[in-house]
Amino acid sequence: MKITSSAFEHNKPIPEKYTCKGEGINPPLTISDTPANTQSLVLIIDDPDAPIGLWTHWTAWNIDPKTTEIKENSTPTGAIEGITSAKTNGWHPPCPPSGAHRYFFKIFALDTRLNLPTSTNPDQLKSAMQSHVLAQAELIGLFSH
Numbered sequence: 001m002k003i004t005s006s007a008f009e010h011n012k013p014i015p016e017k018y019t020c021k022g023e024g025i026n027p028p029l030t031i032s033d034t035p036a037n038t039q040s041l042v043l044i045i046d047d048p049d050a051p052i053g054l055w056t057h058w059t060a061w062n063i064d065p066k067t068t069e070i071k072e073n074s075t076p077t078g079a080i081e082g083i084t085s086a087k088t089n090g091w092h093p094p095c096p097p098s099g100a101h102r103y104f105f106k107i108f109a110l111d112t113r114l115n116l117p118t119s120t121n122p123d124q125l126k127s128a129m130q131s132h133v134l135a136q137a138e139l140i141g142l143f144s145h
Contacts, residue, residue: 001031001032001033001034001035001107001109001135001136001137002030002031002032002033002137003029003030003031003105003106003107003137003138003139004029004030004032004139005027005028005029005030005105005139005141006028006030007027007028007072008027008141010139010140011140011142012141012142013141013142013143013144014027014094014103014141014142014143015027018072018093018094019093019094019095019143020093020094020095020145021095021145022093023073024091024093025072025073025091025093026058026070026072026073026074026091026093027072027141028069028070028071028072029043029069029070029105029107029139030068030069030070031067031068031069031070031107031137032068033135033137034065034066034109034135035109035134035135037111037134038065038109038110038111038134038135039065039110039111039112039113040061040062040063040064040065040078040110040112040113040114041061041063041064041065041067041076041107041108041109041110042059042060042061042063042107042108042110042114042125042129043058043059043060043061043063043070043076043079043105043106043107043108044056044058044059044104044106044108044122044125044126045057045058045059045091045103045104045105045106046085046103046104046106046122047094047096047101047102047103047104048102048104049096049099049100049101049102050085050096050101051097054085054122055085056084056085056122057084057085057086057091057092057093057094057103058081058084058090058091058092059081059082059083059084059120059122059125060075060076060079060080060081060082061079061080061082061114061116061125061129062078062079062080062113062114063076063077063078063079064076064077064078065109075090080114080116080118081118082116082118082119082120082121082122082124082125083118083119083120083121083122084122085122089118094141094143095145096143096144096145097145098145099144099145100142100143100144101142101143101144102140102141102142103140103141103142103143104138104139104140105138105139105140105141106136106137106138107136107137107138108129108133108135108136109133109134109135109136110129110132110133110134111132111134112132114128114129116128
């Protein structure tokens with residue numbers, strides 16, 4: 001399983017357009033090599049370098065397993081978006097207070113769909129999907145404010 005972006009390469013800078021310095025929209029993502037028996041996809045984007053600890057920028061689940069592309073400034077097909085560390089639903093753009101930060105774009109293939117409300121936080125999502133992960137992949141983007 002793979003996740004890539006046409007906007008930036010693995011371990012390379014995320015263009016300003018997708019951060020708080022630009023339009024603050026989500027970057028385009030491409031998903032490939034999803035296992036055949038996948039029932040749904042989960043997307044989690046977080047920053048382990050935040051001063052307060054892990055900061056989650058986006059969670060989305062029940063994404064159609066046939067999804068191969070998430071266009072910029074869009075919600076994945078069929079997705080339910082959960083609460084981010086900013087206490088909002090949907091994409092929260094990178095905006096570190098200082099220094100260089102790493103942003104982990106993680107995609108998970110699950111053997112089930114998740115029955116979770118939009119009020120679900122990242123820890124609750126990770127707990128619900130724990131025993132259902134068939135495959136996963138990640139893409140790391142960098143940004144300095």
